[in-house]
Amino acid sequence: MATVLIDIDGVLTVSWKALPGAVEALKRLGREGHRFLLLTNTTSRTRASITAALVSAGFPVTEEDVLTATSATAEHLRREHPDARCFLLSGGDVTEDLPGVRFVDDDPDIVVIGGAGPEFDYPTVNRVFGFLQGGAKLVAMARNLAWRTDEGLQLDAGAYLLGLEAAAGVRAEVVGKPSASFFRSALASLGAETGFMIGDDLEADVLAAQRAGLTGIQVRTGKFRPSDLDRGTPDHLVDSIVELPDLLASLG
Known part of the structure; x- marks a missing residue:
């Protein structure tokens, strides 16, 4: 089993519409026993609204599967300020x-x-x-x-x-991505010390996760542009999240 942190916008959805094969990929992760948490810097919607939009698009998720930068900010402000x-x-x-x-x-x-x-x-x-x-x-x-x-x-x-x-x-x-504390908090909520992070933003998702000790997986969907790779190297590069279950299987 693997622990996987998954960006939402550009990886699972675009404009809250499921990307081709994304729903089945997430279902397959669950069937194969992988632990996952959806991480998002989306701050224009509440956690409940984000979850409802994902469920409407066909994803098998609950609010407990979603960690937002907004909720992390609330915790940060209460603790630090x-x-x-x-x-x-x-x-x-x-x-x-x-x-x-x-x-x-x-x-x-x-x-x-x-x-x-x-x-x-x-x-x-x-x-x-x-x-x-x-x-x-x-x-x-x-x-x-x-x-x-x-x-x-x-x-x-x-x-x-x-x-x-x-x-x-x-x-x-x-507070949110690319903050290392955001990734560590997500891992801790799953009882893990390390894992994988898959995203479409090379800097905020992938390179930042690598600096926090995770394995970074870059998708070619969402905001990805080939020129992004001039700024850094992900551990793995896949066409879309559809390839994630097979990648995890190949890594053992």
Whole structure:
């Protein structure tokens, strides 16, 4: 049996529609006794909403099979910044997955950045810039620059994050992928010390997992582009998640 961490967007789905063969691949992992957890930096949907979308697409999963950057951020804020006043900038309403976090509209101690959306207009981003200049800390759920939809690649919050860090002279605490603590937390929830990570984002999914001690598997679906391989080498390269069960079998 193997322990496998699986990215959702670009590996299992695109725009929440199952990629060809992905449902059967996940079912086969279960039949063959492999332990898996779905990891996602998606922060525009709650964990319950993500699970419902996957079930609707045919995947045999429950909320316990899904670990989100949003829920990891809630735990991080409660542990590392208790009672902090937080300003949230994120596409979609995910406050349901941030229990115990104190949100304010002005004068925050911490700015929390989620996934990009219409909320990232100039007045709001510039206001966040002002908060950072005033001494607020910066916490990011993820650093993703883009994600794949059925309309092509779309800009994500990581692009705004880079600009805010450079302009304000700060460095964000990143909670989701590529944070090593995110991978370690996922492994711990499965009772494992190491395992495999399969994703479509070479940096955030694969190389980051390798740095955390996992075996990194890159798929050619989702946001993958051949030029990505100029930036690093995955342990394994597969056309899609369909090939994962056979790869695990070949590795024994």
